[in-house]
Amino acid sequence: MKMQNFKFQSSGLGRFFGPLEAKIMEILWTAESEITIKDVQHKLDREKAISFNTVMTVMNRLVEKGILQKRSLIRSFVYRPVMTREAFMEAQSKELTFDLIEEFGSQAVVHMVDALDQVDPELLDRLEQKIKELKKDR
Amino acid sequence: MKMQNFKFQSSGLGRFFGPLEAKIMEILWTAESEITIKDVQHKLDREKAISFNTVMTVMNRLVEKGILQKRSLIRSFVYRPVMTREAFMEAQSKELTFDLIEEFGSQAVVHMVDALDQVDPELLDRLEQKIKELKKDR
DNA sequence: CTCCTCACACTACTTATTGTAGTAGGTATA
DNA sequence: TATACCTACTACAATAAGTAGTGTGAGGAG
Numbered sequence: 001m002k003m004q005n006f007k008f009q010s011s012g013l014g015r016f017f018g019p020l021e022a023k024i025m026e027i028l029w030t031a032e033s034e035i036t037i038k039d040v041q042h043k044l045d046r047e048k049a050i051s052f053n054t055v056m057t058v059m060n061r062l063v064e065k066g067i068l069q070k071r072s073l074i075r076s077f078v079y080r081p082v083m084t085r086e087a088f089m090e091a092q093s094k095e096l097t098f099d100l101i102e103e104f105g106s107q108a109v110v111h112m113v114d115a116l117d118q119v120d121p122e123l124l125d126r127l128e129q130k131i132k133e134l135k136k137d138r
Numbered sequence: 139m140k141m142q143n144f145k146f147q148s149s150g151l152g153r154f155f156g157p158l159e160a161k162i163m164e165i166l167w168t169a170e171s172e173i174t175i176k177d178v179q180h181k182l183d184r185e186k187a188i189s190f191n192t193v194m195t196v197m198n199r200l201v202e203k204g205i206l207q208k209r210s211l212i213r214s215f216v217y218r219p220v221m222t223r224e225a226f227m228e229a230q231s232k233e234l235t236f237d238l239i240e241e242f243g244s245q246a247v248v249h250m251v252d253a254l255d256q257v258d259p260e261l262l263d264r265l266e267q268k269i270k271e272l273k274k275d276r
Numbered sequence: 277c278t279c280c281t282c283a284c285a286c287t288a289c290t291t292a293t294t295g296t297a298g299t300a301g302g303t304a305t306a
Numbered sequence: 307t308a309t310a311c312c313t314a315c316t317a318c319a320a321t322a323a324g325t326a327g328t329g330t331g332a333g334g335a336g
Binding site for chain 1: 142143144145146147149150153227228230231232233234235236237238239240241242243244245246247248249250251253254255256257258261262264265266268269272273
């Protein structure tokens, strides 16, 4: 699972994947169980016809990258994400937060408070609480 | 100035630029004033001979991206960064912090405390202080 | 005044990533 | 056996980045 980029411009899964990859991951993570390429293709078709082969190529590349797993059935393969969406987002969030602080240290701290305040002031309380908890445990 | 990616694997300027781009920006930001392509090439040569044209191409691409400015002298061009390194890092730090919180919200908050604690516990106090200041002002 | 040198512009090739899809090949079923 | 379907392989376009060759124009050497 070599994730590498966080894109500034996009949002959601588009920050980590290409546009088609993102849609495909969206579908895979929405599916309750393992699904086939055909399934994915049909769900994508709502917007625009995309070749079966295109979907297959992208999905197999995601397998190579360790994002998806594929399993052979009698007549076809079924795919599923290696991690849940939550686990994935959790991992990315953690990675990114650590990298941010490693890279920017106190500079980031300054922006954190502003950012939290603007996005959702309640997060400030959460953060304050978290800090207190940590300090108490020592 | 369209910066787009934050790379997980690398560090420093390598998080925002390609390897050669990063070395070149390092040189530009270290230089006291405007410098020529030749200057940059010579400083790079300490490690490995790189063609003048290669350096020129990369530097002009950085100009297109709005990272560098070039100015015409009688016989040649001189280059300098549009922003100071500090301003650049500041902008990236801010952008990334906001995006992180926008994307991950409370999930990020949890990791922030851990990350700060591991990287430099004093940052926790700084953050706590910042929160208090903000709340007081309201 | 002519010619050479140098710096810049233009073009191109390479690798990697992502989107796109054609063709080839194997297997099960009609 | 023929066909329908699924998979594998291959390939092409676009973008980003590294690398460098060729073309060109202008200033200095003689």
